[in-house]
Amino acid sequence: MYNAKINVTLKKSVLDPQGQTILHALESLGFKDVKKVRVGKFFELLIEACDRKTAEEKIKEMCHQLLINPVIEEYTFEMGEVK
């Protein structure tokens, strides 16, 4: 069993108005050091697979078919084995 944590964000080429609004809100709170905010989504899932490579392949497939929209979003993920 593997535990996968998937982070989804808008592609760098896509404007993120939510991130910009939050950046401005942080600035008005006095957090002047913040230079950039990107808002995204987080998925955590448990997956059964015979080995790590198979689990990774399955996660990539799931991302491309459903979890992300490749026109506007990109993703990264990390995975750990659950005993």
Add this chain to the structure above:
Amino acid sequence: MRAVVVVFPGSNCDTDCFHVLRDVIKTPVEFVWHKEGNFPKTDLVVLPGGFSYGDYLRTGAIARFSPAMESVRRHAAEGRPVLGICNGFQILLEAGLLPGAMLRNKTLSFVCKPVWICVEDTHTPFTQKTQRGELLQIPIAHGEGNYYCDEETLKKLKDNSQIIFRYCSEKGEVGEAFNPNGSRDHIAGIVNERRNVLGMMPHPERASEAILASEDGRKIWESVCL
């Protein structure tokens, strides 16, 4: 001429579309529940507005898996018209029947108001009874109508005259000031390459009777129900 309106859990403009087709345009129309994988042959399929599946994951992302979408795909592949309005447009994008994707409105707010759109091309079943450059006043009501596509897709849309409606002013001026959601190139509606699938954010069913202040939307229904 027969039409079907596909009803997803969370659709909320289905009855309005049904009413306009049946009572205003006088076209035989029936509802099709999204579970019906094999609905009968029809001339026009309407994917209505609303919040299918509560907009979970992304707008339209789950509706694309509804059994009825198989019939919609077949219908489109046979070259017959599909009209996706608002959430219907979002579903068509997620289903890959139209290129691009929707982002949240630039202002982050839900925008519900009448807007002006300009007819950019009349060579579609949906605009054949309009004039190029004609201005239509039709309401919008959405939080995610900020149409996005990459440069290459935009060029293709332009080269093939697939941009059918653009947001504009009452006088037909196109620009940031008249774009309610930040959509790329002020796009309000596009068709596929074959020109039989139209997605548009404005709601023509809300502007098809004099009592509703504008009848401009009726031209779209009359075009496609010719």
